[in-house]
Amino acid sequence: MTGVTTPSTLMRGRSELGVAALLGALAAVVAVDAANIRHTAVSTGVMGPQVVPFLIAAGLALCAIALTVNVLRGGHGHPEEGEDIDLTTGAHWPTLLGLGALILAAAFTMEPLGFVITSAILFYGSTLLLGSRHYVWGLLIGIALAVATFYGFVLGLGIPLPAGLLTGIL
Amino acid sequence: MENLSLLMEGFANALTLQNLLFALIGVLLGTAVGVLPGIGPAMTVALLLPLTYALDVTGSLIMFAGIYYGGMYGGSTTSILLNTPGESSSVVTALEGNKMAKAGRGAQALATAAIGSFVAGTIATAALVFVAPFIVSIAISLGAPSYFAMMVFAFIAVSTVLGTSRIRGLSSLMIGLAIGLVGMDATTGQPRLTFGQPLLAGGIDVVVIAVALFAIGEALWIAAHLRHGKPVTIPVGVPWMGKEDWRRSWKPWLRGTAIGFPFGAIPAGGAEIPTFLSYVVEKKLSKHPEEFGKGAIEGVAGPEAANNASAAGTLVPLLTLGLPTTATAAVMIAAFNQYGIHPGPLLFKTEPVLVWTLIASLFVGNTLLLLLNLPLAPFWAKLLRIPRPYLYAGILFFATLGAYAAGLQALNIVILLLIGSLGYVARRYGFPVLPIIVGAILGPQMERQLRRALQISNGDPGALVSEPVAVVMYTVIVLFLVLPPLVRWARRRAGIVPSGAAGPGAGGLGVGAASTDASSTDASSTDAASTDAASTDASYTDAASTDASSTDAASTDASSTDAAPEDADQSDTFVR
Numbered sequence: 001m002t003g004v005t006t007p008s009t010l011m012r013g014r015s016e017l018g019v020a021a022l023l024g025a026l027a028a029v030v031a032v033d034a035a036n037i038r039h040t041a042v043s044t045g046v047m048g049p050q051v052v053p054f055l056i057a058a059g060l061a062l063c064a065i066a067l068t069v070n071v072l073r074g075g076h077g078h079p080e081e082g083e084d085i086d087l088t089t090g091a092h093w094p095t096l097l098g099l100g101a102l103i104l105a106a107a108f109t110m111e112p113l114g115f116v117i118t119s120a121i122l123f124y125g126s127t128l129l130l131g132s133r134h135y136v137w138g139l140l141i142g143i144a145l146a147v148a149t150f151y152g153f154v155l156g157l158g159i160p161l162p163a164g165l166l167t168g169i170l
Numbered sequence: 171m172e173n174l175s176l177l178m179e180g181f182a183n184a185l186t187l188q189n190l191l192f193a194l195i196g197v198l199l200g201t202a203v204g205v206l207p208g209i210g211p212a213m214t215v216a217l218l219l220p221l222t223y224a225l226d227v228t229g230s231l232i233m234f235a236g237i238y239y240g241g242m243y244g245g246s247t248t249s250i251l252l253n254t255p256g257e258s259s260s261v262v263t264a265l266e267g268n269k270m271a272k273a274g275r276g277a278q279a280l281a282t283a284a285i286g287s288f289v290a291g292t293i294a295t296a297a298l299v300f301v302a303p304f305i306v307s308i309a310i311s312l313g314a315p316s317y318f319a320m321m322v323f324a325f326i327a328v329s330t331v332l333g334t335s336r337i338r339g340l341s342s343l344m345i346g347l348a349i350g351l352v353g354m355d356a357t358t359g360q361p362r363l364t365f366g367q368p369l370l371a372g373g374i375d376v377v378v379i380a381v382a383l384f385a386i387g388e389a390l391w392i393a394a395h396l397r398h399g400k401p402v403t404i405p406v407g408v409p410w411m412g413k414e415d416w417r418r419s420w421k422p423w424l425r426g427t428a429i430g431f432p433f434g435a436i437p438a439g440g441a442e443i444p445t446f447l448s449y450v451v452e453k454k455l456s457k458h459p460e461e462f463g464k465g466a467i468e469g470v471a472g473p474e475a476a477n478n479a480s481a482a483g484t485l486v487p488l489l490t491l492g493l494p495t496t497a498t499a500a501v502m503i504a505a506f507n508q509y510g511i512h513p514g515p516l517l518f519k520t521e522p523v524l525v526w527t528l529i530a531s532l533f534v535g536n537t538l539l540l541l542l543n544l545p546l547a548p549f550w551a552k553l554l555r556i557p558r559p560y561l562y563a564g565i566l567f568f569a570t571l572g573a574y575a576a577g578l579q580a581l582n583i584v585i586l587l588l589i590g591s592l593g594y595v596a597r598r599y600g601f602p603v604l605p606i607i608v609g610a611i612l613g614p615q616m617e618r619q620l621r622r623a624l625q626i627s628n629g630d631p632g633a634l635v636s637e638p639v640a641v642v643m644y645t646v647i648v649l650f651l652v653l654p655p656l657v658r659w660a661r662r663r664a665g666i667v668p669s670g671a672a673g674p675g676a677g678g679l680g681v682g683a684a685s686t687d688a689s690s691t692d693a694s695s696t697d698a699a700s701t702d703a704a705s706t707d708a709s710y711t712d713a714a715s716t717d718a719s720s721t722d723a724a725s726t727d728a729s730s731t732d733a734a735p736e737d738a739d740q741s742d743t744f745v746r
Contacts, residue, residue: 016599023341030348033363037355046629049355052617053362056347063341070337077338077600084208084558086397091598096394099566100587103386106570107583115574119567126563130393141560142567149571157224159575 016076020067027060098129114164120146173303180526184534189232192225193531196233197538200240205247205550206561208392210260211481212497213384214241217568219377219505220575227509227524232531234505238498239291239535242481243543244550246283246474251276251404252554260477262445266462266469271404273465280547281409282419282467283474284540289420290427290475291536294482297431299529302518305490309515314623315633317491319640321616324437324493326647329605338601345592346609349374356618369581374589376504377576379610382586383603384497385569387593389562394594396558406551409544419471422452426475433476434483437493441480448476482532489513489525492615500607 034053079087102125109118123142132138150170153159163170183189199221204214218237222230249260250267263283270279329339352363353373364370411419426448433444452472453462462469487493492514494500506513511521518525543550573586596603620634627633635641 019341019595019599019601022595023344026345026348030351030363037360037362046624047621049358049360049362052620053351056344056351056613059340059344060348063337063344066337067341070335075335075337077335079600080391080597082208082392084392084397085395087395089395091394092396093394095396096390096594099390099393100591103566103570103583103587103590107580107587110574110580110583115571119571122570123563123567126566127559130396130559130562131398132557132559132563138559138563142563145564145567153220153571153575157221159220159224160578161571161575162578 014071016071017068020064020071023060023064023067027057027064030060031057095129099126102126102129110164111162112164114166114170115161116143116146116150116166116170117164119149173299176522176526177299177530179523180528180530181533183228183523183527184232184530189229189527189531190534192229192233193236193534193538194542196236196238197240197535197542198236200237201244201247201539201543201546201550202240202553204241204244205553206244206556207248207252207554208388208561209244209565210384210497211238211241211245212380212501213388213565214244215498215501215505216377216380216384217565217572219381219501219508220572222505223508223575227511228527230505230509231524231528232534234502235528235531236535236538238481238502239287239478239532239539241498242478243284243287243539246287246477247280247547247550248554250279250283250470251406251551260445261442262449262473263470263477265449266466269463269465270467270470271406271465275465275467276404276406277409277547278411278415278467279465279470280406281411281544282415282471284409284543284547285411286419286423286426286471286475287478288536288540289423290430290477290479291482292533293424293427294431294434294479295529295532295536298482298485298532301435302486302490302529305486306515306518309490310519312515312639313637314619314626315635316637316639316643318616318619318623318634319637319643320437320491320493321612321619323643323647324487324495324612325605325609325616326650327437328495328608329602330650335600338599339605342596342601342603343605343609346606347613349379349589349606350610350613353614356614357621367581369579373614374585374610375573375576375582376500376507376607376611378573378582378585379589379607380501380504381569381572382589383593383596383607384501385565385572386586386590387597387603389565389569390590390594391597393562396562404551405548407548409547415467418467421455422448422468422472423475425451425455426472426477427479429472430476430479430481431483434480434495435486437487437491437495441477441484441496444476444480445473448472485532489517489528490515492517494608494611497604497607500604500611503611 030053034050034057037048037050037053081087102122106118106122109121120139120142123145124139127134127138127142147170150161150163153161184193199218200214203209203218204211209217215234215237222233225233245260246263246267249264250271253264253268267279267283270276325343329343330336348363350373352370354361354364354371361371426444429448429451430441430444433447434441449469449472452466452468453459456462456466456468458466458468481496481498484494484496484499487495488499488502490513492503492512494503503513511517511524569590570583570586573582574580576582592606593603595601596606623633624631627636635644
């Protein structure tokens with residue numbers, strides 16, 4: 001399979017080396033962390049808490065090497081398909097990064113702003129990023145969904161989602 | 171007979187008004203979510219998990235049983251009406267089912283899928299009633315070395331048997347094992363991979379991992395490649411079957427059940443192989459082989475039964491040994507762990523009421539599913555038309571909620587995004603997701619068994635092979651790993667060039683990467699054949715022929731391969 005290298009397969013092969021690098025980095029993190037586990041009286045038994053992490057780090061490193069070799073020899077995995085997936089175009093990075101940013105923002109605003117505001121923004125923002133042009137409907141659905149879920153969880157399931165800014169109103 | 175009285179007790183518990191209501195809610199929600207395109211059973215179960223937090227153990231497991239079967243039923247509806255298999259196990263259903271729907275026989279396809287699922291689910295759950303206690307009686311005498319070996323076996327099976335690339339499967343497994351390390355070491359209490367963050371001391375919640383991999387990863391992947399424009403759905407009426415349909419369906423149901431259950435029950439799991447096998451068997455036995463590829467009802471009845479039977483079979487290793495072998499089973503373990511329940515042989519002794527109520531509620535859920543979903547099918551079909559931006563925004567909304575609610579920690583959302591990105595990368599580069607979650611769940615348990623085994627033997631590694639079950643497991647693993655490459659090497663020496671080298675990406679709309687992969691370093695596995703059946707005939711044939719020589723430990727390979735080549739010439743009619 002090494003013979004056939006059109007530009008696109010070459011690029012694809014190269015970007016997967018990033019995954020190999022990720023595996024290698026993960027191996028290093030696991031190994032360093034394991035090496036820093038303090039020796040205590042308890043851990044000096046037959047098998048301490050470091051052994052398995054070291055084995056996993058070794059496994060990760062081996063996979064990183066094997067994957068590198070595989071990719072350099074022309075092997076590559078095939079992207080997952082689906083009815084809603086159009087693989088003829090490349091990944092749409094603005095959508096992807098935007099969604100990532102929205103989720104990350106949700107982590108930081110969940111408690112100060114509360115579940116309803118955070119989740120409504122998450123939903124509305126996502127519909128816009130995903131190409132919806134129903135500006136009013138998306139917002140209304142997001143708010144309705146968030147409020148209904150909030151009451152469902154707090155009253156129905158007894159799970160105290162944070163009310164945040166809207167404490168006292170909801 | 172003791173089982174039956176316990177089961178009756180389970181029924182008495184499951185049939186109280188309150189519990190019936192939970193089952194009903196579970197079935198409805200499971201179907202509603204499962205029917206949404208792009209949402210497979212595993213994602214359904216993961217997304218709906220938070221709903222069960224507030225219930226007591228019994229109530230939540232009953233609701234869970236409903237969600238489980240509902241999610242699977244919903245998935246088959248989607249495959250038939252939209253040709254969108256939510257999970258690789260329903261790929262085969264889509265082959266004939268979608269053809270039937272396009273030919274105006276959607277109602278019959280849905281009916282044979284629903285009734286077949288009911289028949290298979292009921293028979294297979296009954297089989298579970300008899301098989302599980304038997305396995306428990308054996309498992310209870312097994313020591314740490316055997317458990318360790320079985321877990322290693324499950325790892326190797328999920329990462330190398332399924333999927334097309336061994337290296338990628340094993341890489342996924344290692345990542346999962348690393349995720350499983352996070353938290354306090356169970357034996358000594360020392361923190362590992364917590365980076366000084368006290369919230370991580372308890373480890374990463376399995377629910378968060380599951381939701382991240384199956385919901386966030388999938389939603390991000392689809393979002394990056396979203397196909398714009400209106401999806402084509404096929405409107406459908408209330409499912410029904412004529413006399414002829416019944417006559418042609420009942421045997422495939424039974425055969426599918428017989429094929430599906432054993433495959434689910436061995437801890438190498440996965441419904442892909444049995445559904446594919448069932449398809450091939452039905453095609454061989456059919457009196458109308460010419461209809462296959464154009465919408466043969468047997469091709470829906472058999473694989474759907476096999477799918478459901480194997481799902482029930484999956485519960486055997488899950489409940490008796492604590493080994494999850496499918497994505498859905500992995501999420502179910504997360505649900506159990508919520509309540510501090512750890513499936514395994516002891517569960518039948520310590521929580522008999524719970525176990526048997528769960529099994530009884532599987533019967534109940536299955537029946538409810540049939541009664542509700544036949545009349546509701548036209549309504550479910552409408553759900554398929556939900557605009558995609560709302561659908562995927564909704565998935566992100568509920569995934570975030572689920573992760574946050576799993577401990578009311580905002581940090582969970584950050585972890586959700588991180589592991590979700592990992593799920594995205596996995597889908598982008600064809601790394602299987604299942605080994606990641608199985609590794610994360612079983613990794614810590616495997617370490618415990620390993621340390622226990624070595625503790626008892628005072629550090630002598632020979633203890634690991636001191637039990638016959640362990641020796642058998644290791645032998646099978648070695649055969650798994652060594653035989654296929656060895657055979658390929660031998661064939662290469664003999665001068666037979668694997669047909670996979672013929673051309674990458676031959677075939678129409680499919681990716682065709684299976685053929686590229688097959689020829690490089692890691693080929694084989696019947697799965698390459700089954701999942702690609704829909705897309706490229708070229709990769710289909712060569713994956714099958716590579717396998718013909720490998721004669722993996724799974725003896726059934728032989729039967730699949732001898733039928734496959736003749737299948738190949740038909741498969742070019744499966745243009746999507």
